[in-house]
Amino acid sequence: MGYIESNLVADEEILYTGRKHVVLMLGQIITEMILIGLTLVAFSVVSMVFTKYNMTQNTLQVIVYGALGLATTVLVVSGVLDYLKWYNDCVVITNMRMMRFEGVFNRHMVESVLDKINDITLNQTFWGRLFGFGDVTVLTAAESGIQEMRNIAKPLEFKQALFLARSLQDEVGQADNDSEHHVVDRHMDDAPAHERNRADEYGDDNNHVHGLQQAIDDADGLAPTPPHGNEDPNDAQDEVIDEAAAEERETILRQLEILHAKGILDDDEFNTKIQRLYGKDA
Template identity: 30%
Template sequence: MPYPDKLLADDEEVVRHLHPHWLTVLRPVVVLLLVVGGVSFGAALVPAGPQQGMIRLGLVLVAALVLLVLVVVPLLRWRSTHYVVTTHRLLFREGILARRGRDLGLSRITDVSYTQTLWERVVGSGTVTIETAGDSGATVLRRIPDSDGVQQLLNHMIEEDADRRAQENAGYMRGDDGSAPGGWYSTAVL
């Protein structure tokens, strides 16, 4: 699913769109399998009789509630969390019903680092820490897939953004046609 174009500027392109690492959804999938298996086994153990249907219905309702809280909500939270690197900024969006987001201009980022535990190295995950100019403090992104690659990509994009800005400033200083701004004083005789 491409990131919504309405959030991007005219000359901005998505470079990388990430969700939290897939291990984030491993626990909900295991819970799903255990609950479905347990309820199926429990329903088979219910003795025959007039209350059998009500007991099985009760088991299904309890299982549905457990699945909603322990499976559906974490899966929706994972799916609705976006880390997007563009040519101009880094965007974070998260939340199912209430949304929260933050945009960091690449020009404001002063340092990008990553850390990985041994387990995170094995599964290809990690934590990316982004320092920015200003008083907002560090932004910490946990459970990022390919965290070292994301750190390298961000550093590369920061350099490209600085180069692009320098070229735009140089173009502004020269004027659109390559002459000095204003034109009339560029030919002045000293």
């Protein structure tokens, strides 16, 4: 597993990976190769001179050979580092966020979730349009603010991938909302008619969750069930009131169970509401 993959979370997929245009990295490496070639030529010339004048044991020969060998080594290492820097400096777009990676030995990552991205601008010079690279600036609402990717290869593909990722996230969010409403509607369809009417009072037909949430407040505000010993069997009006209160509590109980099943209420909150509903000590 690579470094980028190790930063992914569950259900996160890479949609796009972009780097600086390879021509910029090759330009540096070609320059270093030319310098290495010149160093080797100088090494050959110096070797011929030393051989011609029988200077094989001369201290100067050791110094010159050592300097040329060191220069060659430095140029080779520099070329390898240029490649590693080009490879590790990248931007990754997933179905959840945009990540920018930099550094060879010390790694640095900046990320922005997709819904925090506000605007994208693209700038291409004449040479950028000719070779297919450009500067992309992403304005976000996150703490990082502005992220600028300079000389990125195929910047239009980067921009399109970012728009695609945001569209996919919007579709997933809409699907989750539809699924949530479907679950609530299914529970309400199985409930008695008077419970469905009560849910409609708290919210419109498209959002029963708000109506169910109101049941929490009702559980807090509804008076506890009076003990059976305090009931007056001769008072018909009190019996009607008690029956209405019991029916009301039954309705709220079913709605609290729905909220608990959906995870809106945890176990402690659910038990507390039930205890308050029936007048028990928490």
